[in-house]
Amino acid sequence: MRIYLDNAATTQLNKEVLDAMLPFLTEKFGNPSSIYSYGRETRMAIEQSRKSVAKILNAHPAEIFFTSGGTESSNTAIMAAVHDLGCEHIITSAIEHHATLHTVQYLDKLDLAKVSYVKLLPNGHVDLDDLEKLLAGTDKKSLVTLMHANNEIGNILDIHAVGELCKLYNAIFHSDTVQTVGHYPFDLRNTPVHFITGAAHKFHGPKGVGLLYINENVRITKFIHGGSQERDMRAGTENLYGIVGFAKALELATASYQKDAAYIRTLKYYLMDELKKHIPGVSFNGDVYGQSLYTVLNASFPKSEKSEMLLFNLDIHNVCVSGGSACTSGADAGSHVIRAINNNPNQIPVRFSFSKHNTKLEIDTAVKLLKELM
Numbered sequence: 001m002r003i004y005l006d007n008a009a010t011t012q013l014n015k016e017v018l019d020a021m022l023p024f025l026t027e028k029f030g031n032p033s034s035i036y037s038y039g040r041e042t043r044m045a046i047e048q049s050r051k052s053v054a055k056i057l058n059a060h061p062a063e064i065f066f067t068s069g070g071t072e073s074s075n076t077a078i079m080a081a082v083h084d085l086g087c088e089h090i091i092t093s094a095i096e097h098h099a100t101l102h103t104v105q106y107l108d109k110l111d112l113a114k115v116s117y118v119k120l121l122p123n124g125h126v127d128l129d130d131l132e133k134l135l136a137g138t139d140k141k142s143l144v145t146l147m148h149a150n151n152e153i154g155n156i157l158d159i160h161a162v163g164e165l166c167k168l169y170n171a172i173f174h175s176d177t178v179q180t181v182g183h184y185p186f187d188l189r190n191t192p193v194h195f196i197t198g199a200a201h202k203f204h205g206p207k208g209v210g211l212l213y214i215n216e217n218v219r220i221t222k223f224i225h226g227g228s229q230e231r232d233m234r235a236g237t238e239n240l241y242g243i244v245g246f247a248k249a250l251e252l253a254t255a256s257y258q259k260d261a262a263y264i265r266t267l268k269y270y271l272m273d274e275l276k277k278h279i280p281g282v283s284f285n286g287d288v289y290g291q292s293l294y295t296v297l298n299a300s301f302p303k304s305e306k307s308e309m310l311l312f313n314l315d316i317h318n319v320c321v322s323g324g325s326a327c328t329s330g331a332d333a334g335s336h337v338i339r340a341i342n343n344n345p346n347q348i349p350v351r352f353s354f355s356k357h358n359t360k361l362e363i364d365t366a367v368k369l370l371k372e373l374m
Contacts, residue, residue, distance in 0.1 A: 002318040003362045008151050008179060008296050008353035009322060013245075014204040020248040021206065024241040032238050033229065042240050049247035053211065056254050057181075059188040060216055065230050066243045069210035070178035070199040071099040076212055077174040077195035078103045078145055080220035082113050085172055087143035090115045091134050093126055094340040095152070097176055100145050101336075114140070123287045124155045124341045131162065135169040142169065147176035148196075152337040152351055153286030154296035156180070163192030172218075178202055179293060181211065182253040183261070194218050198250075200242065204355070205249030209242030260356045265294040267354045267363060274367045275299055279374060285342055285349060295354050298338075300347035306373060307348050313373045314350075319366050322351050 004012075024045065030038025032046055047061075054061040067073045078100065081087040090104045090113045108115040116138075119130040126146060135142055144166050149156045159175055166173040174195040177186075181196070182203025188196070195218070198211035214220065226235035253260070275282045281302040286292060301307050311323050323335060338349045352366075 001362075001365070002320070003366055004320045005352045005354065005358065005362070005366065006320045006322050007355040007358075008202070008293075008351065010201045010207065011204045011355050012357060013201075013206060014249060014252060016252060017205055017245050017249045021241040021245045024244050032240060033227070046238055046240065046243050049243045052247040053250055056250055057186045057188050057213065058190070059213055062231070063188070063213055063216050065212045065214060065233055066238065066246065067210040067212050067234065068208055068239070069201075070097075070176065070197045071210075073195075073197035073199075073210050073212035074099040074145075074174070074176050075103050076223045077197070077214075078107070078143065080223065081143040081145075081172045081174065081195075082107055084220040085143075085218070086141050087172055088113050088140040089138045089142040091118055091131065091142055091144045091146075091171075092116075093118050093120060093146055095120065095124065095150055095337040096145070096147055097151060097178070098336075100147070100176055104145065113143070118146070120341060122341075123290070124150065124153050124285065124337075125287060125291070126157060126162075128158070128161060128165070132165055132169075135165060135171055142166075142171040143174065144171050145174040145176070147179070149177075149179040149293050149296075150286070150337065151179050151296070152335055153298045153341070154288070154293035155286045156291040156293060158291070159191060159193065167192050178210075179295070182250055183257075183293070183295060185254070185257065188213060188215075198246075200246040200249050203249055203253040206242050206245040209239050209246045211246065256356070261294050263356060264354045264358070267358055267360065268294055268297050268352075270360060271297055271352060271363050271367070272299075274363065275370070278367055278371050283347070285338060297352045297354075298349060299352065300338075300342065300344070300349050301370075301374065303346045303348055304374070310348050310350065310370075310373060314366075314369065317369050317373075319369060322353075323349055 030042045032043040050061045104115045107113045119127040177196040181198035194215045196213045200209045201207040224235045283300045285298040
């Protein structure tokens with residue numbers, strides 16, 4: 001039996017999502033830019049998907065752009081803030097996804113924007129007082145780019161509080177919401193944010209399709225040149241079946257949100273209790289009992305000769321977990337997030353992340369194996 005506990009990396013495709021996509025992989029194959037019936041029916045499918053996503057997020061359809069995933073979406077928002085919106089100062093944190101960190105470092109290296117890193121509290125949350133000091137301490141227009149929920153430790157940002165600070169200091173606010181779109185309800189008409197991102201494969205949709213929300217009051221230039229797709233903003237033939245799959249996956253995730261969230265949360269706390277009961281010296285990273293994803297638990301295990309090969313040995317025994325932001329095929333490449341909040345060389349961090357498909361039996365099996373491997 002293979003036990004998959006790395007759902008923050010990617011999730012299993014829902015059968016109903018696949019069923020919604022299949023017609024657009026077979027008979028409904030027209031290019032959405034074509035004027036004849038084959039093209040018109042696929043164009044209609046894309047626009048219906050856009051309307052569906054916008055309705056669920058309480059946004060306007062014109063604010064929804066489909067991309068290849070969260071990485072492209074975050075890159076686009078950050079680059080546009082600098083090139084189109086005049087941001088010369090970027091405020092971020094040391095625990096952002098590399099799609100953000102590497103992009104802002106690139107801009108800093110080119111001397112296009114100065115990057116500041118907001119302080120973190122001991123539990124891994126962003127220090128909002130320090131954020132305000134950074135905003136108040138510059139005469140340059142700022143971009144604040146902070147993720148809504150951390151993909152490794154699960155901490156959830158107070159997105160409204162950050163957005164209000166950005167309004168106060170006339171800053172642009174981009175939030176990487178890849179771990180929360182499809183897992184939490186959004187009300188974008190009443191959320192002070194300029195850009196958010198999403199990726200279908202984080203909530204049982206297909207890989208290779210994402211979302212970029214651009215607030216209607218923001219004007220940026222096209223981010224991929226060559227055609228007039230995505231309302232002349234992102235050239236290239238659309239990922240038709242991916243877009244249909246994104247909308248269907250979000251629809252299903254929203255419909256079952258309360259039931260799924262309650263169930264998955266019980267699995268998270270059950271694993272915590274079992275680890276504390278059976279693994280001496282285990283500890284947990286982030287604000288696990290507070291503002292935290294119900295889908296993610298990051299545990300630190302005491303370092304020993306046996307535990308140093310923990311991820312590798314779990315993989316051999318068909319238990320899929322990770323030590324960082326994605327499955328590393330059993331090799332622990334280290335985590336910049338854990339280094340930033342808990343740089344203890346005598347601990348081995350492991351991220352467990354759950355979905356509605358996981359069971360208590362799987363957790364019992366994983367804990368039993370961990371006892372043997374420690």
